[in-house]
Amino acid sequence: MSDTTTDQSLSSEAPANSNADTPPLPELHGGMLTEATLAQLFDDYHNCTVVTEIIPKYGPQNHVPEKSTLTLAQAQDLLQTRGVRAMQVRYRFDSGEWWDTIMVLPEGFRLVRIRHDFEQG
Secondary structure, three states: OOOOOOOEEEOOOOOOOOOOOOOOOOOEEEEEEOHHHHHHHHHHHHHHOEEEEEEEEOOOOOOOOOOOOOOHHHHHHHHHOOOOOEEEEEEEEOOEEEEEEEEEEOOEEEEEEEEEOOOOO
16 A cells, blocks of 8 residues: 555553553554545555445434445545545555544645454454
8 A cells, every 4th residue: 555644653551550461552653644545545455455344424413324335436426525524444465454533634634544454263
């Protein structure tokens, strides 16, 4: 997948009660997107990943639908037209499960990316 963002690792503070049995938190990455880099990101989703779920967030008080049937094209259009507050795209890439949250901002779009390595079993 191409690097379409300004990658900025986001640190998580360690819990006050550090417990050896607690798995470490996944690393977060984030950056800002322009209209052009948003379009490239959606091309990357289409060409390089297996999208498993697309979850829209329409407003601060609105509930997220239990099951979304959005396509990548619909999700991209909703973001570009500011028809949503945010969108989460979940996908498989590089032997991992990734969750990208794209938030609509006045100056563009904010991307927060996290890789989950769920236990298979």
